[in-house]
Structures are given as C-alpha cells and as structure tokens.
Amino acid sequence: MAEEEEFSPNLLTDGMERSNGDFVPPDGLCWVSVLSCLLLACSYVGSLYVWKSDLPRDHPTVIKRRFTSVLIVSGLSPLFVWAWREFTGVRTVPSLLALMGIRFExxxxxxxxxxxLTMVLFLGPLTQLAMDCPWSFLDGIRVALDPWFWMLCFSDMxxxxxxxxxPLTEELVFRACMLPMLVPCAGPLAAIFTCPLFFGVAHFHHVIELLRFRQGTLSGIFLSAVFQFSYTAVFGAYTAFLFVRTGHLMGPVLCHSFCNYMGFPAVSTAMEHPHRFIVLSSYLMGVLLFLLFLFPFTDPSYYGLPTPVCTLTSSPSSLCLS
Structure with missing residues (x-):
C-alpha cells in the first residue's frame, strides 16, 4: 500500500476514496469519460461533413475545406479534456498539456x-521497397535533401x-485527448484497447463516400470497412501503447505518418517477388525484432518516469514501470 501511495502522489480527486488500498473512482466517472470520448470522436468526424460538396474526398478543394474544419476541432479538443477534468473533479500535478503528451522532458x-521501433516492424516492406526502387541509396539521399522535393510534397494536398x-490531428484527438480521460476509469491497459475503438469506428465514415460515389459493390465496401476498422483498431492500440509508455504525442504522430506512407504491407506481392526468400525472411525478422524491442525501446525511464498519463492511475501498472 505504501508503494501505491508513492507511485501516484499526483492523483488528488474530489470524491475519490481509498479502501484497503483500492482505488474507488467517483460515481459516473467511466460514463463521463466514455461519453466525452464519443462526443469528441463524433465532433472530429462530423467536421468532415459540414461542407456540402459533390466532389470526391481526394479533390484538392474538399481536402482544403476539411483541413479547416478538422484543425478547428483539433484545436478545441483540449477543451474537452479540461471540461472533463473540471466536471469529474480530477486534479493532477502535471499540466493539461503534459497529460496530452506536449512536453520537453x-x-x-x-x-x-x-x-x-516502427521501422523495425516494417523491415520486410522496407526491404522490398529498397530492392524494387530504381534509385541508388545516394540518389535517395540527394532527393531527401533537395528543398524542391519537399516544396512539391507540401504543395500536394x-x-x-x-x-x-x-497524423497530427488524429493522434491529438484520439490519443492525447482520449487516453487521459480513459486511464483514470479503466487503467492504462484497458484504456489502450478501448481508445482504438473510437478511432476505428471513426474511420467507418469512408463507407459513406464509397457508397455515395459507387466505388465498388455493397459487399466489397462492407468487407473493406471491416478490414479498415480492424487495421485501424490494431494500429490505434499500438500508438496508444506508445503514448502511455512514452508520455509524448510526437512519437505516435511520427509513427502514424510513417505508416500512412508505407500503407498496409503487401504480403501477397512479397510472395511473388523474384527474391521471395530474402523478402519474406525480412518480414519475419522484422516482426521478431519488433517484439524483442517493443518494451526496451519504450522504457518510460527514457522519457521521464512516471509519464504524466500514468499519474492518473492510483495503482502501479507494468506498462508504466521501467
């Protein structure tokens, strides 16, 4: 019991009591947390559809309009966490920004x-990409250092x-804002697997556009939606894990951006690759190394122990310990 008190000295919550060392949340905390996350997710997705247009989602005009709406919602998202904290009475020593992973330590x-760590997981696709790329390594370095290349990238909507x-807005809304609201209620581990459900469901809105523009059969669109939900939920759990372990928003954002660039691993293409043995071996090696380095690379001692979001739980969790 003494260790529990020492681990979480920052959690000072009105209406919370301890009985035999157990943490008793205030009545309705979980309901308030879940409803707050649901409202935040609906606000994010709903902001994409405030603009009426007959153009597809990849049209530059549609993209620019959606930039405006999601940036506004994302900018206001910390207010959801602040309102949740005020309503529930949760008080912590870390600042609101620190809880959301915005800090220097x-x-x-x-x-x-x-x-x-994420690049290790994608060792197979990276190997496949390197073998199929017509550029040499030095050519790739020259392109990466060319300002004109980056100007072209940033001009592409x-x-x-x-x-x-x-990556920035989704990680801010679905990880940095939701996890601080879910951890006091469910604990770090349950929050890691609960948070991605909001993220996965939020991607179901793509079904609307696929149906609207008749981009495939009904069954095909449904299967695509199920696959996307599963993939985004797993990915969301991974970035939530990174957020809890590191206490930083930047890591999940960069990993999200990298995964968007790489896309889902083309395993079927790897099976037919001329150098199939090398490519498939790199796939397997990447997964094994990822599992080996998962906890060492995310050791909270590298990022400031305990991480701010871990101060929201009253009992020690192995996820929050070095």
Missing amino acids: GLIPAIILPLM RWLRNQVVA
Missing part, C-alpha cells in the same frame, strides 16, 4: 525510438493530408 528519445494533418 524526454522529447528527443520520443522522436527517435518509437519511429525506429493529398500528401499533406496523409503525412501531416491526419
């Missing part, structure tokens, strides 16, 4: 290590959406 490791705006 451990920032450099948070930028490097989670991205490296789809690139800007997939690599910058979507």
Whole structure:
C-alpha cells in the first residue's frame, strides 16, 4: 500500500476514496469519460461533413475545406479534456498539456525510438521497397535533401493530408485527448484497447463516400470497412501503447505518418517477388525484432518516469514501470 501511495502522489480527486488500498473512482466517472470520448470522436468526424460538396474526398478543394474544419476541432479538443477534468473533479500535478503528451522532458528519445521501433516492424516492406526502387541509396539521399522535393510534397494536398494533418490531428484527438480521460476509469491497459475503438469506428465514415460515389459493390465496401476498422483498431492500440509508455504525442504522430506512407504491407506481392526468400525472411525478422524491442525501446525511464498519463492511475501498472 505504501508503494501505491508513492507511485501516484499526483492523483488528488474530489470524491475519490481509498479502501484497503483500492482505488474507488467517483460515481459516473467511466460514463463521463466514455461519453466525452464519443462526443469528441463524433465532433472530429462530423467536421468532415459540414461542407456540402459533390466532389470526391481526394479533390484538392474538399481536402482544403476539411483541413479547416478538422484543425478547428483539433484545436478545441483540449477543451474537452479540461471540461472533463473540471466536471469529474480530477486534479493532477502535471499540466493539461503534459497529460496530452506536449512536453520537453524526454522529447528527443520520443522522436527517435518509437519511429525506429516502427521501422523495425516494417523491415520486410522496407526491404522490398529498397530492392524494387530504381534509385541508388545516394540518389535517395540527394532527393531527401533537395528543398524542391519537399516544396512539391507540401504543395500536394493529398500528401499533406496523409503525412501531416491526419497524423497530427488524429493522434491529438484520439490519443492525447482520449487516453487521459480513459486511464483514470479503466487503467492504462484497458484504456489502450478501448481508445482504438473510437478511432476505428471513426474511420467507418469512408463507407459513406464509397457508397455515395459507387466505388465498388455493397459487399466489397462492407468487407473493406471491416478490414479498415480492424487495421485501424490494431494500429490505434499500438500508438496508444506508445503514448502511455512514452508520455509524448510526437512519437505516435511520427509513427502514424510513417505508416500512412508505407500503407498496409503487401504480403501477397512479397510472395511473388523474384527474391521471395530474402523478402519474406525480412518480414519475419522484422516482426521478431519488433517484439524483442517493443518494451526496451519504450522504457518510460527514457522519457521521464512516471509519464504524466500514468499519474492518473492510483495503482502501479507494468506498462508504466521501467
């Protein structure tokens, strides 16, 4: 019991009591947390449809309009966390921004290590991409250092959406804002697997556009939606894990951007690759190394122990410990 008190000295919540060392949340905390997350998710998705247009989602005009609406909602999203904290009476020593992963302590490791870990997981696709790329390594370096290349990227609305705006706003809303509201109610582990459900459901809105523009059969669109929900839910659990372990928003944002660039691994293409053995071996090696480095690369001691979001739980969790 003494260790529990020492672990979470920052949780000072009106109406919370301890009985035999157990944490008793105030009445209705979980309902308020879940409803707040649901309202936040609906606000984010709803902002995409405030603009009436007959154009597809990839049209530059549609993308620019949606940039405006999601940036407004994302900018206001910290108010949801503030309102939740005021309504429930949860008081913490870490600031609101720190709880949302916006802080300087451990920032450099948070930028490097989670991205490296994700690249290890994608060792197979990266190997396949390198073998199929017509450029040499030096050519790739020259392109990456060419300012004109980046000017072209930032002038491309789809690139800007997939690599910058979507990762930043989605991680801010669905991880940085939702996890601080879910952890006091469910604990870190349950919150990691609950948070992605809002993220996965939020991507179901793509079905509306697929049906609207008749881009496939009804069964095909449904299967695509189920697959996308499953993939985004798993990915959301991973970035939620990164957020809880590192206490930083930057790592999940960079990993999100990288995964958007890579896309879902083309395993079927790898099976037919001329150098199939090398490619498939790299796929397997990437998964094994990822599992091996998952906890060492996200050790909270690199990022400031305990991470701010972990101060919202009253009992020690292995996810929050070094």
